[in-house]
Amino acid sequence: MIKELKMMGDQIFLIVTPPIGAKDASYEDFKKVRELMEDGNHELYNGCTKYRKLSYIVRLYHVKVLCGAIDKTFSIIIELLNDAFPYAKLPTSFYEAKKMIKMLSLSYEKIHACPNNCMLYWGSLEDEKRDKCKKCNMSRWKSNENDGGESHVTDFQKKKKPKPAKVLRYCPLIPRLKRLYMSPKTSKLLKWHARVANPDGLLRHPRDSKAWKDFDSLYPNFASDPRNVRLELATDGFNPFETLSSTYSVWHVMLYLYNYPPWYCMNQTSLIMSMMIPGPKMPSNSIDLYLQLLVAELKILWNGVEAYDSSTNEMFHMRASLFCTISDFPGLDNLSGWNTHTLFACPSCRFDTESKRLKFGRKNCFMGHRRYLPLDHKYKYNKHSFDGSLEFRSSPAPMSGSEVLEQIEEYSRKRSRDEGTSEECPL
Template identity: 50%
Template sequence: MAEEDMNADVHNMQSEESHWGQHYTHRIHSDNFYSLLKDAEVELYPGCKNFTKFSFAIYLFHIKCFNGWTNKSFNALLELLKLVLPEGNTLPRSYQEMKKMISALSLGYEKIHACPNDCILFWKENANEDKCTKCGASRWKESLNDGKNDSEDAFTKKKKKATKILRWFPLIPRLQRLFMSSKTASLMTWHEHERTKDGCQRHPADSQAWKELDSRYPQFSSDPRNVRLGLASDGFNPFKTMTIVHSAWPVILIPYNLPLWMCMKQSNFILSLLIPGPKGPGNNIDVYLQPLIEELQVLWEVGIETFDAATNQIFQLHAAVIWTINDFPAYANLSRWSTKGEYACPCCGYDANSKWLKHSRKHCYMGHRRWLKPNHRFRNDKLSFDGTQEFRNAPLPSSGIEVLRQVEDMNGSKDGPWKKKSIFFTLPYWKHLLLRHNLDVMHIEKKCM
């Protein structure tokens, strides 16, 4: 089934080539791309009906990545398959040859060196630095060549390896590719043209947060092709054994324009950043988010010329992250509100009702009856609770503008719940979003129920 879908997409793009090739090919490295389309038509071997040269390469490459095969073992497999398949087969002879063919998709990544203490990225004005400009830590790993004489400096420099490397998967070309197939391009407007609008909550487009963004920025919402994104991030151990303590942090974007049965499928997630371990970035995650935030600023303020295969037109594509999704500790890292201590609840804010337990040496959180109806019997029940009656109203969550004002009033102090101004506030629309951060239900539903 996947084979048929992939071939259908390639045929789709190939049939539309005459409509847009003369206008848009310079933006997608046309020579490599059209070579890829030709490979999608080439038989794996004469008479093969199940695979083409390209689809078989994709299947093998997929298996290699998911099972952690080494390049050496993969080359050995290709050599064997080359001998086993009928004469005249078009299977690549080596991993490098296959990788070169697949790279025509232009979905690679860029490596950006980072300070081992998560202070800065060695890019832009710091691209040529050998030490962190904040903490002085070396950019490079120590090697056996260190300390040799100056005559060997040129040779030694080639052997240097970065201590920490951020892998950045540029978002813009990945969003553009969503519109290169007429089938996918038409689905990117599903939320506007085909969604059932009966007041029920089925899709993020039914939410008040989505509608608030549309009403505040009518120019953005006027084109349903403009992409609304969710951002999710959390740490995971990339190794198969839990005896190794290692936490790598992927930053994943979810395109919500797609139908509800597609937008949350793993195949439609967009990996944007892979933050290296062995420790999580913690409150320094903003350092690693810089390349993504810069792209999001361009996508909001300027937009990117993109070809829409569904309409055979070029349009200016814009995009916006409408919220983040994370567990409670990561909530603190992304929002910069401390989720520990006296004011742990980001919704209650400074109105949190906490009590220090002397013997347990921790805070407990009271005042839950504030969310009950005014005439609820629990509000007057002293015996079953803490010996008090509760007549207060539930606290109102702070708006983005109020949060921004609170952060700007910090004057460099880190004593309160706010630790720093979040990098997301550099996005012009962030302070106007109704719901900026979501908690991942997977981590809290058991405790709530």
Template identity: 50%
Template sequence: MAKRPVQDHLLLKPFTKNYLVWNRHGEIQPAEPSSIEVQATPYQENPLNTLMNDVFGHHGDEGITGVNDAVIHNGGKDIADERLHEASFDGSEFNEFVRDGNEKLHEGSKCTNLEFIIKLYHINVLCRISDKAMTMILNLLRDTFDGIRLPSSFYLAKQVICKLGLEYTKINACLNDCMLYLDDNSDNVQDTCKYCGISRWSLKKKKKKQAAKVLRYFPLKPRLKRLYMCSKTAEHMQWHNSAPARDGLLRHPRDSQAWKDFNATHTLFAEEPRNVRLGLATDGFNPFGALSSTNSIWPVFLIPYNLPPWMCMNHTSFILSMVIPGRKSPGNKIDVYLQPLIDELEDLWNDGVETFNSSSRNTFRMHASLMWTISDFPGLGMLSGWNTHIGLACPSCNFDFYPCYLRHSSKWCFIGHRRFLGRNHRFRLNRVHFDGSIEERGPPKKLSGVDILEQQQGVETRDQQRKESHSSGKRPRREVKQWNKQSIFFDLLY
């Protein structure tokens, strides 16, 4: 009944055109006070200062003086010197890094020299610009703008970024993936492979010795210690222990039975929630896209599973461990390239490393463990040594499986999934929609690590396989076996 009068009133006396915000309905607006209250603008921390604080400690804009003041205000505990020692920097490099971080790009600029170089390097990586082109851009900026403080070449710019602790190690490798040249020193430099005898150096470069194949390895210890340098990340690294399990569903690896069994077996490791649990993932890709189809490079990533589920699988949380060079896939010889990582993981498991926790402001001995590997089926065969190219390819069924070969398509088929159903399930008796037989088997037996080691008793060691493969002029014809090798990951068990 009241709808019609309201509509008439709106037609006779409509809202004014400048009436945009309908928050008043005829009431008298109170008079505003004559004095103007000045609101303080919220403080916004410079992201570059946050980055420098995470690497060196909270020094602010005062350089070394600010560090000493921070030590005094923290009850005399030399936190800054401890972080400075962990970052492996001396005082001169630290002063130079702070100067680059505080020096303006030019007079009146809001951007510092270091901040501009980091953004420029980010563009170089995303747009795949060559170093020569970046040097030309830097020279153009130096010639165009007077008083701008930039390095004369992109090589010098990268030297500034290397002070952030993002360097890697170059390890020469055999061209046939036989070995890594790890034992080199100034007095003893090995020029040929001890297995195949091929030269270590590239024949294309005659004036200067250049390795034919180079492994880029990123040390793991400083990158794990870096996770605890930032106070926010250090708190997230303990999420798996502090966050309550609400509904009992599998939402994170910590909810799995494997995680719980690991805690029950290794109680000393589980008592310290700051110990790192890692997963390893690898796969090959073609770095040249459609321009070439003969290259295959294999990056190896580590995933810290201490982080919450919305962070641990984010690409920003991945730790690049190494880049295995091409042109061909390493195959079963991937263990040769994983040797530096396995040595470091073994050291982290047995001895650990002293790490500063910025959230609690104390030092603890951090240990690490490799929990799982993530890969596709061909990658599984390379990492584990289990032959995935024949009928017994399923690692869960192991030898308890009946292979099925499709003759017309020349493929192996895996149709034994009915054995996982309940005993009274109707699919077990269905002959028509499956392979024409009744499924009476139960699920396969779950094998332990001891059972797997017993199966690998007759498998040749890696050194024996490499020596036999190069003992004659051609590669010997090998018998097709289910276990091709004993994976290097089993070295962590001894």
């Protein structure tokens, strides 16, 4: 439906044509976006060349978010602007401005979670209506410490809407990927990896790696369409209060699109915020509880969804896959479930890890790294520079996906049998 959508400075230029092969559901979606763009493409006022209506509202909303202004402050500012510039095409209230931005389908969802990271009140109607956690029996809502007990609670306080104890903010992935293909600029950049050849064969982009090529050989149907998206996931915690005395930790999950060229894929404007996991403590191994929302969308994207490519003006079947994850070593513990702070911390050597405990340093050190060298390498025969032994073993074979799944299921069965024990497993 959108044939050309360009943004030069703060101006949006739009040419609208019906897409080829559009279906009913997709047609309605594009119709809403078309109407929004047509309305937002108007000049802010007659003769204004710097701002368009939509771009100016987005800039105002951006200032509100950066400065932490409340909704009432934003409404007062809009009223003042309308009073001073009655000829400008501005919304009359904050509600109208937010409604206009919401039509871009780039909002987030608030999902209640157990404070102990036991469950999400999501997935089934029964879980969504629960008031207590089905595992730890903790209340879903915050307790009002000023009530002074149940006997002092008034009828007005009982009618007040309770506040959730913990809220996960999740940004849906599918509408964001669809919006990227609605812009001719990003649509062309998402196909850069297949359109531009590698002149010298050096590793300059993930598409030049062995992992990318192996994935293409395993899933040729996915690789046949360059518009299919390959994602990278990264997660880490940070202190939102910027004070060393506070131990409050919030974890964010970010997604990067490896379809983009190398100078574009790591830009701040190119990343996708997937979710914000609230504190006060890190989710640790319970992070998979929150990632199940992203996994549910990735399953849908693996089968494919209908999307519109504005650079070719046609509908296509868009698929996506999680290509890899990037994290530090403690973060690997959370994402994979492999215990990285024991004698079996190496995820490559696994149970064949050679580890020693330093007597005075009181830390674990890991040996056996010479196994990964070629068989004729000189370091394999150099015992004086290492631990006094020769190394003739080959590198350990990587585990297959079925072997990893079998190991996880075995540990899950063992944990269910020995519930309440303090025994830890590397998985």
